Amino acid sequence: xxxxxxxxxxxxxxxxxxxxxxxxxxxxxxxxxxxxxxxxxxxxxxxxxxxxxxxxxxxxxxxxxxxxxxxxxxxxxxxxxxxxxxxxxxxxxxxxxxxxxxxxxxxxxxxxxxxxxxxxxxxxxxxxxxxxxxxxxxxxxxxxxxxxxxxxxxxxxxxxxxxxxxxxxxxxxxxxxxxxxxxxxxxxxxxxxxxxxxxxxxxxxxxxxxxxxxxxxxxxxxxxxxxxxxxxxxxxxxxxxxxxxxxxxxxxxxxxxxxxxxxxxxxxxxxxxxxxxxxxxxxxxxxxxxxxxxxxxxxxxxxxxxxxxxxxxxxxxxxxxxxxxxxxxxxxxxxxxxxxxxxxxxxxxxxxxxxxxxxxx
Amino acid sequence: xxxxxxxxxxxxxxxxxxxxxxxxxxxxxxxxxxxxxxxxxxxxxxxxxxxxxxxxxxxxxxxxxxxxxxxxxxxxxxxxxxxxxxxxxxxxxxxxxxxxxxxxxxxxxxxxxxxxxxxxxxxxxxxxxxxxxxxxxxxxxxxxxxxxxxxxxxxxxxxxxxxxxxxxxxxxxxxxxxxxxxxxxxx
Numbered sequence: 001x002x003x004x005x006x007x008x009x010x011x012x013x014x015x016x017x018x019x020x021x022x023x024x025x026x027x028x029x030x031x032x033x034x035x036x037x038x039x040x041x042x043x044x045x046x047x048x049x050x051x052x053x054x055x056x057x058x059x060x061x062x063x064x065x066x067x068x069x070x071x072x073x074x075x076x077x078x079x080x081x082x083x084x085x086x087x088x089x090x091x092x093x094x095x096x097x098x099x100x101x102x103x104x105x106x107x108x109x110x111x112x113x114x115x116x117x118x119x120x121x122x123x124x125x126x127x128x129x130x131x132x133x134x135x136x137x138x139x140x141x142x143x144x145x146x147x148x149x150x151x152x153x154x155x156x157x158x159x160x161x162x163x164x165x166x167x168x169x170x171x172x173x174x175x176x177x178x179x180x181x182x183x184x185x186x187x188x189x190x191x192x193x194x195x196x197x198x199x200x201x202x203x204x205x206x207x208x209x210x211x212x213x214x215x216x217x218x219x220x221x222x223x224x225x226x227x228x229x230x231x232x233x234x235x236x237x238x239x240x241x242x243x244x245x246x247x248x249x250x251x252x253x254x255x256x257x258x259x260x261x262x263x264x265x266x267x268x269x270x271x272x273x274x275x276x277x278x279x280x281x282x283x284x285x286x287x288x289x290x291x292x293x294x295x296x297x298x299x300x301x302x303x304x305x306x307x308x309x310x311x312x313x314x315x316x317x318x319x320x321x322x323x324x325x326x327x328x329x330x331x332x333x334x335x336x337x338x339x340x341x342x343x344x345x346x347x348x349x350x351x352x353x354x355x356x357x358x359x360x361x
Numbered sequence: 362x363x364x365x366x367x368x369x370x371x372x373x374x375x376x377x378x379x380x381x382x383x384x385x386x387x388x389x390x391x392x393x394x395x396x397x398x399x400x401x402x403x404x405x406x407x408x409x410x411x412x413x414x415x416x417x418x419x420x421x422x423x424x425x426x427x428x429x430x431x432x433x434x435x436x437x438x439x440x441x442x443x444x445x446x447x448x449x450x451x452x453x454x455x456x457x458x459x460x461x462x463x464x465x466x467x468x469x470x471x472x473x474x475x476x477x478x479x480x481x482x483x484x485x486x487x488x489x490x491x492x493x494x495x496x497x498x499x500x501x502x503x504x505x506x507x508x509x510x511x512x513x514x515x516x517x518x519x520x521x522x523x524x525x526x527x528x529x530x531x532x533x534x535x536x537x538x539x540x541x542x543x544x545x546x547x548x
Contacts, residue, residue, distance in 0.1 A: 053426045055433040327429055330446040359422045 023061045025318045030057040030103060038106050040150040041116040042226075044095050046355060054326050062093060062315060064308040065100040071304060072101065072268055077220060080262040083269040083300055085228070088308035089286050091352030094272040095226055097308055101270055105222040110267070111158050113207065113223045113259075115147070118230035119277030121252050125237055128245070132171075133198050137251050138239075144196035144252055148189045148203075158219060159183035162210055168202050170195045182206060201255035208259060211266035221267030223259055227274035231257055232296030234280050260300065271300075310349040319351070323358055331361040397451075403490050404507075419508035421447040424515060444519075454518035458489035458525050462536045467545050476545045477536035492525045493518070500524060 030038075035057055043051075051057045068084055075082055086094040106112055115121075121143055131137035152159065162182045169175045170192065176185055182203065189199030211221035225231075231253050237245040247253045260269055273291045275281060285291050288305060311319060320340060323329050333339045347354035397417065405413040424447040432443045444450055463480040466473050480488070497510040517523030 049426065053430045053433075055430065327432060327445055328425075330425060331448065359425070360418045 021063075021066060024063055024066060025060065025312075025314045027058040027060050027318065027322055030059060032057065034103075034106075037153055037156075038103060038112070039099060039114075040153045041147075042095075042099055042102065042114050042224075046352070047096065050355075054328075058322065059096060059100055059103075060315065060318060060322075061100070062097060062308075063312075064088075064093070064306050065097040068097065068101045068270065068306055069104050072104065075268060077266050080265050081221075081223075081267050081269050083260070083262060083271065083303040084306055085288055085300065085303050086270070086272045086306045086308055087286060087288050087291075089310070089350070090275050091350050092308045092310055093351050094274065094308045096351075097306075098224055098226060098270055098272050102222060102224050105220075105268075108220075110220040110222045111155050111207070111211075113151070113204075113221060114154065115225045115256065116150075117274070117277055118225055118227045118253075118256070119274065119279070121250065122230050122233070122235040122237065122247060123277075123279060128237060128239075129194070131197070131251055132195060134251075136249065137254065138237075138245060138249050139194075139197040139251050141193045141196050144200050145190055145193045148186050148196060148200065151203075152183075152186050152190070156183075159186060162206065162219075164202075164206055165209060170198065176202075197251040200252060204255050204259045208264045211264060218266075223267065223269045225256065225260070225269075225271045227277055228260070228271035228300070229273050229278055229281075229291040229293075229296060231260070232293050232299070233278060236279055257299070262302070311351055311354070312349075316344065316349050316354075319354065329358055329361055334358070334361045399486070400451075400490055403487075404494055416507050416511070419506075420511040420515070421451065423508055423512035424450055427512065427516065450519050451515060454515045455486070455489050455493075457518050457521055458492060458529055459485040460488055460529050460532050461485075462533060463488070464532065464536055464539070465546075467542075469545055474542045474545055475535065475539050476542045477539055478546055489525075489529075492528055496524050496528075 035051070047057075064086060068086070071082070071084065086097055088094055102112055102114060121140065125140050125143065127140070127142055129139040129141060131139045159182045163179050164176060164182065164185060165178060167175060167178050168185070170188065174188070174192065174195075176188060185199060185203055185206070189196040189203070207221055211219065231247055233247070235245050235247055235250070237250075239245055248257075260271070262269070273286070273288060275283070275286055275291060278285075278291065281291060288300075288303075289297055292300060320329075320343070324335065329335055331339070334343065343354065343357060347357055401410065401413050401417050404416060425445060428443060428445045428447075428450070432440055432445055435443060444453075460480065462477050463484065464475045465478045467476045468474075493511070493514055497507060497514055501510040501513075514523060514525060518525055
């Protein structure tokens with residue numbers, strides 16, 4: 001009986017692209033070698049701790065991720081890019097579903113542009129420089145260069161193939177000529193931290209123009225933004241005269257907003273709403289209208305909403321059995337039927353609350 | 362309509378913080394709670410019980426993480442020997458730190474002598490917890506978190522190593538050295 005249940009949890013042998021509804025609720029393992037290249041900065045912190053503890057990265061196959069992947073499979077990539085928004089209550093698994101979909105994109109050979117948390121770009125910035133290229137804009141060198149480093153780790157193999165289409169002048173002595181590989185552009189941004197925000201803007205522009213283009217270097221672009229409601233909310237950053245910075249005035253945010261418009265083709269835009277890092281929003285807000293605000297909703301308007309909810313009974317069973325299998329539930333009472341009922345009641349089947357409860361047992 | 366239901370349950374759950382949830386659940390009230398609660402009270406400063414329960418739960422989680430990581434990395438032969446339950450580790454570490462015999466200052470004539478005396482169970486438990494907490498507060502690197510320091514200290518006490526065990530042994534040696542004065546005790 002126990003062995004039968006074990007086989008039910010893991011769908012290790014099935015290749016990632018063929019996951020269907022039959023596999024819903026089961027776990028599949030991300031190979032550790034791919035993890036460091038694919039997700040240098042994408043996974044939630046508690047999941048990273050879990051990977052370290054269990055010595056493996058197991059993701060549950062859930063309904064929202066399957067839905068998203070089926071849309072990605074069926075979409076027509078000669079049309080303008082479709083926007084998908086994953087929304088749901090705090091702790092229901094939006095970021096994990098996004099990462100699942102990104103893993104699918106990567107296995108299909110797409111180029112992945114992953115912004116792990118857009119909220120980090122609108123708060124807690126230590127260095128805000130006035131932009132070198134445009135007056136009235138503000139640069140964030142640290143965030144931009146860190147993101148460029150991670151982008152390079154993920155997409156190394158594409159960077160030598162794609163060429164720039166325009167000449168970029170960074171300072172009096174530094175330029176990037178037309179026709180140079182994108183890798184040079186990224187290196188420029190990582191090395192010269194001062195102009196890294198502008199480099200990010202140039203990079204996004206190049207990718208937008210060239211995604212899904214000619215057959216020679218054809219690649220599909222997956223733009224994944226976690227916490228997209230940050231781009232249209234307020235910021236906690238202040239200018240030197242103590243006036244509040246609007247998100248439009250930040251170079252990174254401005255360029256990212258241009259990326260999220262559906263005027264380019266040959267890829268998909270996967271986004272998540274996140275209340276956890278959001279600023280000045282009430283705690284009960286989780287719907288797109290509440291979190292994005294008027295302006296954001298209108299900009300994102302033709303989008304495909306994908307709701308993410310708490311675990312179903314089957315998924316909860318699967319999660320519980322996985323923790324038992326990994327020796328995570330140590331308290332003797334939690335291993336009984338009564339303990340399981342208490343866990344269901346206390347966590348309301350919310351994945352993150354369940355994970356935190358089980359951590360202390 | 363389904364949306365409204367969902368919002369209601371979520372609001373109910375969200376009004377209860379995770380600390381309250383942990384304290385009131387019967388899972389944690391199972392018999393380890395009595396030892397745990399004493400420890401939580403001793404760590405507490407300025408009456409901030411929320412902070413001290415959080416520290417203790419984070420400590421237990423840290424201990425469990427380290428042990429489970431060790432468990433999964435070990436070959437199958439050694440897996441049986443690795444203890445993963447943070448409650449048993451805490452209990453055992455505390456047992457290992459409890460001194461068997463203590464010293465009391467007894468005045469005879471004009472001199473004060475350090476006399477070895479038996480300790481009650483309560484006193485032993487108090488001394489063990491006090492030593493662990495002071496060791497973690499004073500002797501560790503300034504920038505590590507308390508739960509990290511505590512988990513390191515408890516794991517080494519579980520293995521009978523570390524500074525607290527050393528302090529216990531020193532107390533025992535002092536008592537042994539002062540055996541001659543044992544008859545000064547009149548109770």
